[in-house]
Amino acid sequence: MKKLHVDIARCTGCRSCEIACALEHSKSKDIIQAIFESPLPRTRINIVGAPKKFYPLVCRRCEEPRCVDACIAGALVKEKDEIIFREERCVGCHSCILACPYSSISQRKDYSKVALCDLCKERETGKRACEEACPTRCVFYGEDKEFMEIINEPR
Amino acid sequence: MERSNGVKKTQLSKFKYAIMGNSAAGISCAETIRQKDKRSGIAVISDEPHLAYARCLLPNYIEGSFKKEDLPIRSADFYKSSGIDLILGKKVVEISEKNKNLTLDDKTKIEFDNLLIATGASPTIPQIQGVDKDGVLGLRTIADAESILKLLPSVDTVVVLGGGLVGTKAAYYLGKIGKKVKIVVKSPHILSQMCDARSAGIMSKEMEKNKIEILTQTDIAEIQGKEKIKSVKLDNGKTIDCQLLIVAKGVRPNMDFLKDTSVKIDRGIVVDRKMQTNIPAIYAAGDCAQGYDLLSGKNQAHAMWPNAVKQARIAAKNMVGEETLFEGAVGLNSLEYYGVAMVSAGWFRVEGPEYEELVQGHSIRSAYKKILLKDNKIAGFILVGDIHNAGLYLSLLRQKTDVAAFKGEILDYSFNYATAMDYLKDEEKSPSAERFRTTKESLIHEIYYSRIGG
Numbered sequence: 021m022k023k024l025h026v027d028i029a030r031c032t033g034c035r036s037c038e039i040a041c042a043l044e045h046s047k048s049k050d051i052i053q054a055i056f057e058s059p060l061p062r063t064r065i066n067i068v069g070a071p072k073k074f075y076p077l078v079c080r081r082c083e084e085p086r087c088v089d090a091c092i093a094g095a096l097v098k099e100k101d102e103i104i105f106r107e108e109r110c111v112g113c114h115s116c117i118l119a120c121p122y123s124s125i126s127q128r129k130d131y132s133k134v135a136l137c138d139l140c141k142e143r144e145t146g147k148r149a150c151e152e153a154c155p156t157r158c159v160f161y162g163e164d165k166e167f168m169e170i171i172n173e174p175r
Numbered sequence: 176m177e178r179s180n181g182v183k184k185t186q187l188s189k190f191k192y193a194i195m196g197n198s199a200a201g202i203s204c205a206e207t208i209r210q211k212d213k214r215s216g217i218a219v220i221s222d223e224p225h226l227a228y229a230r231c232l233l234p235n236y237i238e239g240s241f242k243k244e245d246l247p248i249r250s251a252d253f254y255k256s257s258g259i260d261l262i263l264g265k266k267v268v269e270i271s272e273k274n275k276n277l278t279l280d281d282k283t284k285i286e287f288d289n290l291l292i293a294t295g296a297s298p299t300i301p302q303i304q305g306v307d308k309d310g311v312l313g314l315r316t317i318a319d320a321e322s323i324l325k326l327l328p329s330v331d332t333v334v335v336l337g338g339g340l341v342g343t344k345a346a347y348y349l350g351k352i353g354k355k356v357k358i359v360v361k362s363p364h365i366l367s368q369m370c371d372a373r374s375a376g377i378m379s380k381e382m383e384k385n386k387i388e389i390l391t392q393t394d395i396a397e398i399q400g401k402e403k404i405k406s407v408k409l410d411n412g413k414t415i416d417c418q419l420l421i422v423a424k425g426v427r428p429n430m431d432f433l434k435d436t437s438v439k440i441d442r443g444i445v446v447d448r449k450m451q452t453n454i455p456a457i458y459a460a461g462d463c464a465q466g467y468d469l470l471s472g473k474n475q476a477h478a479m480w481p482n483a484v485k486q487a488r489i490a491a492k493n494m495v496g497e498e499t500l501f502e503g504a505v506g507l508n509s510l511e512y513y514g515v516a517m518v519s520a521g522w523f524r525v526e527g528p529e530y531e532e533l534v535q536g537h538s539i540r541s542a543y544k545k546i547l548l549k550d551n552k553i554a555g556f557i558l559v560g561d562i563h564n565a566g567l568y569l570s571l572l573r574q575k576t577d578v579a580a581f582k583g584e585i586l587d588y589s590f591n592y593a594t595a596m597d598y599l600k601d602e603e604k605s606p607s608a609e610r611f612r613t614t615k616e617s618l619i620h621e622i623y624y625s626r627i628g629g
Contacts (some may be wrong), residue, residue, distance in 0.1 A: 026607045026610075027607075027610060029617055030618055031619075032619040068591035068593045070596070070611075071594075072615065072620045073593070074593075075611055080603050084488070089203075089481045090481040092229055092231035092480045094229050094247075109245070111235055112516075113510055113511060114510075114511060114516050117518070117566060118509050118518045118565040120566040121599075123567055123592045127562060127563055132511050132514070164606050167607075
């Protein structure tokens with residue numbers, strides 16, 4: 021299954037991916053206007069820090085997603101091997117945030133519904149917003165095997 | 176025993192898998208079986224006339240943000256395309272574990288090789304004088320919700336008996352649509368099964384700010400009125416005029432149909448870690464089951480949606496021959512009222528020298544965090560406001576991780592999945608996580624610090 025992978029060695033913690041993701045999920049797609057949107061657009065990828073490294077929290081597209089099990093509203097479902105988030109059904113109970121072991125689902129500011137990576141399916145360029153924005157090409161979208169080949173390439 | 180196109184033809188039917196119940200557990204089991212066994216017959220029997228629906232959305236349905244047609248979590252098409260025989264509006268009146276069949280209330284007999292009992296639970300009705308009057312309702316089924324909706328136009332004041340999740344949710348949504356709401360709760364604070372006094376206090380304040388009256392350490396002594404409820408008399412003598420009383424005092428597993436069988440029941444249907452009852456072909460999952468509790472190691476009934484889904488999946492795997500053990504249920508709760516989120520898991524009301532409480536609170540931001548440690552392992556936690564680490568704490572709890580090394584930082588905002596990753600086992604394979612673990616420092620760190628030193 022194709023999903024987002026991150027090469028930690030390359031991550032500088034610049035958060036360009038966060039800005040790009042939030043913009044991609046805004047109404048205006050313009051950075052100045054987006055700040056004034058309500059609800060405030062929220063990134064689905066989140067950079068957290070550890071000693072000497074950064075880690076972008078991404079959805080792992082689990083085989084047996086705990087978030088789907090937890091969703092009481094039928095907003096998070098698994099259809100044909102894909103995890104789909106139907107925002108209109110979300111009631112903001114946050115059961116999914118409690119369930120996800122990898123902190124992949126985001127709480128939003130002044131807005132009950134949650135945010136989860138949708139792999140930019142609607143995007144015209146065919147590449148994820150975070151993938152394109154990353155200046156060190158740390159974010160990769162593809163199969164596990166392809167990613168492992170890339171990171172094992174001699175530098 | 177072949178899979179059907181959804182049309183049941185005869186009075187006597189034989190299925191490899193029969194499932195009593197069409198909610199979280201029933202659907203999870205049926206789906207999992209079908210993923211692994213594409214051919215055998217699966218029957219799902221429900222005493223309700225509806226497609227599988229999200230029971231927890233009933234308060235939203237009453238409030239109006241969800242319409243009745245939005246409630247189902249699976250379409251009619253789902254049953255047809257999965258080859259699942261859906262039998263609606265029928266009650267099981269008899270189960271013969273010897274002959275491996277069950278009898279419905281219309282005399283139909285269904286033979287099975289494997290049976291899952293996922294009949295859920297029903298609201299506990301307290302023995303109060305007048306409890307059988309019109310206008311006294313639970314909030315568990317669509318039928319309950321529709322009865323409430325029918326009454327609402329003539330309702331000014333609602334009394335909610337019970338301050339748990341169902342009670343407070345009902346109160347919250349009824350308050351939102353302009354009804355006067357009073358919550359009557361026996362405990363010293365609302366949500367006593369979910370959180371401690373301080374966090375309950377944060378929620379109570381929000382409710383009271385929004386004109387919901389909360390009467391603690393109070394019970395209802397009598398329900399007054401002719402055929403319809405007119406008022407309730409409290410145990411302190413006070414009377415409250417009301418036109419609707421919602422009873423939300425917990426639920427009791429549905430298992431009366433087992434009384435003439437040898438299936439072992441206690442406070443629920445007793446199951447082992449394979450979700451099997453004492454009868455090999457009979458399994459149970461969800462609100463009706465009393466299964467393995469992760470923290471205590473004992474059997475306990477847990478009435479929670481995610482638990483039902485997981486238990487049913489384990490039952491399904493064992494039914495198709497894939498031996499799997501249930502990791503154990505953990506009490507889980509989460510809600511948001513008036514923009515204030517609260518999640519909790521595990522235990523929080525225990526005392527003793529092996530327990531330690533870590534607390535952090537901000538009175539201004541309605542933020543409060545508490546972790547209960549037992550021998551330096553997370554036994555429970557409550558988060559109010561900022562809940563972003565809820566999943567991480569739950570992982571640490573489930574994996575019984577020793578947190579002594581980061582006890583001092585664990586409640587900080589900056590504590591995160593990456594800092595805890597060395598102490599956690601990945602249950603889902605992730606090349607990115609492995610890359611993180613094997614990378615000692617990021618390139619930028621290496622380059623930058625090699626230039627400036629240190």
